[in-house]
Amino acid sequence: xxxxxxxxxxxxxxxxxxxxxxxxxxxxxxxxxxxxxxxxxxxxxxxxxxxxxxxxxxxxxxxxxxxxxxxxxxxxxxxxxxxxxxxxxxxxxxxxxxxxxxxxxxxxxxxxxxxxxxxxxxxxxxxxxxxxxxxxxxxxxxxxxxxxxxxxxxxxxxxxxxxxxxxxxxxxxxxxxxxxxxxxxxxxxxxxxxxxxxxxxxxxxxxxxxxxxxxxxxxxxxxxxxxxxxxxxxxxxxxxxxxxxxxxxxxxxxxxxxxxxxxxxxxxxxxxxxxxxxxxxxxxxxxxxxxxxxxxxxxxxxxxxxxxxxxxxxxxxxxxxxxxxxxxxxx
Numbered sequence: 001x002x003x004x005x006x007x008x009x010x011x012x013x014x015x016x017x018x019x020x021x022x023x024x025x026x027x028x029x030x031x032x033x034x035x036x037x038x039x040x041x042x043x044x045x046x047x048x049x050x051x052x053x054x055x056x057x058x059x060x061x062x063x064x065x066x067x068x069x070x071x072x073x074x075x076x077x078x079x080x081x082x083x084x085x086x087x088x089x090x091x092x093x094x095x096x097x098x099x100x101x102x103x104x105x106x107x108x109x110x111x112x113x114x115x116x117x118x119x120x121x122x123x124x125x126x127x128x129x130x131x132x133x134x135x136x137x138x139x140x141x142x143x144x145x146x147x148x149x150x151x152x153x154x155x156x157x158x159x160x161x162x163x164x165x166x167x168x169x170x171x172x173x174x175x176x177x178x179x180x181x182x183x184x185x186x187x188x189x190x191x192x193x194x195x196x197x198x199x200x201x202x203x204x205x206x207x208x209x210x211x212x213x214x215x216x217x218x219x220x221x222x223x224x225x226x227x228x229x230x231x232x233x234x235x236x237x238x239x240x241x242x243x244x245x246x247x248x249x250x251x252x253x254x255x256x257x258x259x260x261x262x263x264x265x266x267x268x269x270x271x272x273x274x275x276x277x278x279x280x281x282x283x284x285x286x287x288x289x290x291x292x293x294x295x296x297x298x299x300x301x302x303x304x305x306x307x308x309x310x311x312x313x314x315x316x317x318x319x320x321x322x323x324x325x326x327x328x329x330x331x
Contacts, residue, residue: 043135063154081122086214169248183291197275254324
């Protein structure tokens, strides 16, 4: 019997039809700088050169990880696309950069049309929330690589920042304070430990909380950076407080994080109890309710907290910068 591409597991005509449906959803994220529709060999984006004097491009690539396993368990795929965008735009935001455009990558062996469209619609929603454009990507059907219904999802983002406005932590000094911005939940890190700690029934019962999309901080944080002198920004993801904040510290300073300075969401306490996880591992794995940390002068604290409150984001002074050796203590 003759074999063709469709019989081997790749249906080109079906994918072409799906991509046409995706186009109508994706266009809603286009900024004025987008020159062409998606579907070509590359995405076209006119750089807004009049907006910058000495622009520097900043890029990031990241994925959603094993949170996708819980999405599959709960048959809920409409928010993981937001996670894919958030993981990237929040990262480049830490340098002071504004996200410009985003590309996604979805890989699977066999996936139904609704699931794939839900994923892409979520990616586009994340792009709208962050003010960047979804200008392309890759939908890769790879028979035999994944179980039917499973998939991988990742993305790539490019942003821009003025050279003299780059935030790299080098100006952080003792006496400054750390402002923590509330997370929307677990975000997109630590799910291997979540899945090890909770039964499948518990994962399904808590699906709404476990699948809450990663909060996108772009617009309120960019506003804060325009109005206040911020010396460091850290996205609290894998490695959490110990690794992500330490990454931006100069060699001569340390940070004390006070874990009683904000309310810990109950989902973290439940996971800790079920998995018998130590405090050190919790604060080294999860965001514990703080999705992003900004380091600034103490006199800015109240005004910055008020600014974030207007964007409906709770924030607290959660720590301080002290003399030390590029380390973080959670006390």
